[in-house]
Amino acid sequence: MNKTLIASFCAAALLAACGDHEHAKDGSHAPAATAATTEATMEAGHGHGHGAGGEKLTHFTDRTELFVEFPRLVVGEKSAFAAHLSRLADFKAVTAGKVSVRLTGGGQPDEVFSVDGPAQPGIFRPEALPKHAGERELAIEVATPEFSVTHKLGPVTVYPNRKATEADPAPHDDEGIGFTKEQQWKVDFATAEVVTRPIRAAVNATGTVRARPDGEALLTAQAAGQIQPAGGFPRLGQTVSKGQVLAWLVPRLGGETDLATLDAAARKARVELDLAGSELARLEGLYRDEAVPEKRVLAARAAEALARAEHDATQRRLGQQSGAAGKNSGGVPIRAPVAGVLVDVHVTSGAYAEAGAPLFHIADRGRLWLELRVPESDAARLSNPTGAAFRVTGDERDIEVIAGKNGRLIAVGGMVNAITRTVPVVFEFTPGARLLPIGMAVQARVFVGDAREVGANPVANPVAIPASSVLDEGGLSVVFVQLGGESFERRQVRLGAREGDWVEVLDGLTPGSRVVSRGAYLIKLASTGTAQIGHGHAH
16 A cells, blocks of 8 residues: 555545534435536535535536535525635645626526635635525636636525425435545545547557668768868757768878978979979970970870879878868768768767777658567557557657658568567657657557547447546456545446557446546545545535
C-alpha cells in the first residue's frame, strides 16, 4: 500500500473533520436528473446542516463543477445555499468571485440573491428570500477575476408555505460512497467524463529517433593533417547545403622538412621561374625576327611551364606549414555530401586530426526515421501497421506517425533479434515544429489496425475512459462513478483495447457519466469506512 497516498488521504480526512457540523444520516435524496447544459445530477435529500427535505445538485460547465446544497424554498423564508465550486482545470476550490442565485420564469419577476466572496475557500453562501411561489428556473451565476459561467440547474419549486413542503415528501435512496468536497480539494483528485472516441489497437514498443540513411553523413579525415577554415568555421546547428566546403584538411608533411627549408625551396623556385620566363620572352622575340628556329621556342615554353609547376608546389608546401588555408595551400576540401544541419562538430579550427578521425556530423531533420523494437510476443500482430505514437522523456504529449498523413511505413523486420527477442519496425515521418534530437530513445505504441469509433455497438455500448480511472481488484477491473458532487459508486467494468492514456470499456458504463480519474484509491478507502472520520463539512 502506498504510504504517501494514505498519509495524504488521512490528512485530508482529518482536516475535513474539523468542521462545525457533521453530515445528517437520513440518506434521503431524489432520483437523478440531467440539466440542459453539460451534465447535472440532482439529488434531493439530507443536506449538511439543512435537515431532511433539502436538495443537492451537481452541475458542470466547461470551466467549473458546482455542488450546491439548499433547503426547500419557501416564500418569505430565508434559504441558505452552500455552493461548492471547483475549477475543472485542477479540481481545486474556487477561492474568489461573486456568486448569485437567480430564480426566473413562472410568470414572475426575476429574483437574484448574491454574495461577493466565499465563506471559506470553495464554499459560497448566498441566502435566498423568495417572494413568489410556483415552478421557477434555478441558475447559479459565477463571476471570478478570470472567468464568468452560469450553471443552469433547471426547474425548482418555491412553496407558498412550510405546510406545503410537508405534503410533498422527498423519496429516499442510498447516496453511495461519501467523499466531501473539502476532502477532494486537499488531495490529488479529478473526475473525467465517459466519452465515445476513436480507439486503435496497438502494441507497445521501444525505439530510437534517427536520421534517414540518405539524409545523414559523418565526415572523417581522409589523412592525417591540420583542419583549416574555409571562411567561417562550421558551428553546431548550422544549416549546410550539399557540396558546400566546410573546411580544408592540410595533410601532414613527412621527413625532416622544416619551414626554413621550404622557404628556401620556394625562393629558388621563384628565381628559376623568373629565369625561364625571361628566356622564353627572349627566344620568342628572336623567333619573330626569324633568328632562331621554332624548336628552341617550344623547348623554352616547356621549361617555363615546369618552373611554374615547381614554384606552385613549393608555395603550397610552404602554406601547409605556415597555416594558410584554401585551394592554394595544398589543402583537401571537406565537402558536405548531403544537405542538412550540423548536429555535431568534433574539431576546432587549426586542430590536428588523425586519419579516420570524425570531423563533422550532418543530418537532415526535416524527415526522420522512427526505429522501433516490438517484443516477440506481439510480432504476430504486425501484419498491417498503420502508424505509431511515441513520447520522449520529459514530455507527456504524444507524437503521432500516421501512414498517408505525416509519415509512411518503411519496413517490418522479418527476423527476431536473438539477443533482444524483438522485431524491428521502421517508420519515416515529418516532425513538424518539434525539434527531436537524433538518437534519442522513445517509448512508443504501434497501431495494428484502423481506428474505430467506440460506442458504435448499441448492444455492448462500449465507451472510453482515462486508463488512470481503472483499479485492479484481484483481477477485476473496477471504476468509481460519480453519482453527485460528494457521492460515488463502485462499478465493475469489462475493458477492451487500450490506446495511450485511454482504455475502451465494453460493459459497465454509459457516455455522459463521470468516473474518478485521479484519486480512485482514496474513494476505495472511503468505501471501506477508512475515511468516515473525515465525513463532515465545515458548514
